[in-house]
Amino acid sequence: ETGVTQTPRHLVMGMTNKKSLKCEQHLGHNAMYWYKQSAKKPLELMFVYSLEERVENNSVPSRFSPECPNSSHLFLHLHTLQPEDSALYLCASSDGLAGADTQYFGPGTRLTVL
Amino acid sequence: GENVEQHPSTLSVQEGDSAVIKCTYSDSASNYFPWYKQELGKRPQLIIDIRSNVGEKKDQRIAVTLNKTAKHFSLHITETQPEDSAVYFCAASSTSGTYKYIFGTGTRLKVLA
Numbered sequence: 105e106t107g108v109t110q111t112p113r114h115l116v117m118g119m120t121n122k123k124s125l126k127c128e129q130h131l132g133h134n135a136m137y138w139y140k141q142s143a144k145k146p147l148e149l150m151f152v153y154s155l156e157e158r159v160e161n162n163s164v165p166s167r168f169s170p171e172c173p174n175s176s177h178l179f180l181h182l183h184t185l186q187p188e189d190s191a192l193y194l195c196a197s198s199d200g201l202a203g204a205d206t207q208y209f210g211p212g213t214r215l216t217v218l
Numbered sequence: 219g220e221n222v223e224q225h226p227s228t229l230s231v232q233e234g235d236s237a238v239i240k241c242t243y244s245d246s247a248s249n250y251f252p253w254y255k256q257e258l259g260k261r262p263q264l265i266i267d268i269r270s271n272v273g274e275k276k277d278q279r280i281a282v283t284l285n286k287t288a289k290h291f292s293l294h295i296t297e298t299q300p301e302d303s304a305v306y307f308c309a310a311s312s313t314s315g316t317y318k319y320i321f322g323t324g325t326r327l328k329v330l331a
Contacts, residue, residue, distance in 0.1 A: 108261075137319075144323070145323065146222070146307070146320075146321040146322055146323045146324065147262070147307065147321040149319060149320075194261065194262070204249065204250035204269065204311055204313050206252065206264045206267065207252075207254075207262075207264070207319070209261040209262050209263070210261060211260070211261050212261060
């Protein structure tokens, strides 16, 4: 499964650290997404990019900062996180932004904030 | 705001039996309803989807039914096998207005051999 890749797979960071999550899609898709997956909660959509433009920001705290330099790459920059930010962060891509497309997920980054 | 309720949260069935998972959505503009399967430690993957212009879709042992009037849709797995054990997520999406793709809370299915 190499369609959508994410690095790193695991990340442990302190609350004062700055780190970045990386996502790359090899499917030729036009839209990319960041989701947060916590235990016993639904997948939470964080950000949506279509053709490198951010089209959705679901009231995510400013300590999460996305970047989409091109349609194949998506980053999530992290700074001064809180322990409650510990979760699995999933990247996804889809062919379009119609809202009626299959989401192709990456393997996720398991983030632990100490 | 809009949400998707999913039931049950956990489901145990004997191998060979059927499993049914139900979802209810609130946004009447929703017109695309996918189901994802997430095995332990792996990424969610689409297993079946249905659009609002049909009431039922089947793919081998998996079927999805949609009742737009009642705003609910269901996943049916027949002849369950141990490899069906996973967490299943429903979602509801709309193609009109602001982008929306809302997931249910998930159902952990255990198929007992």
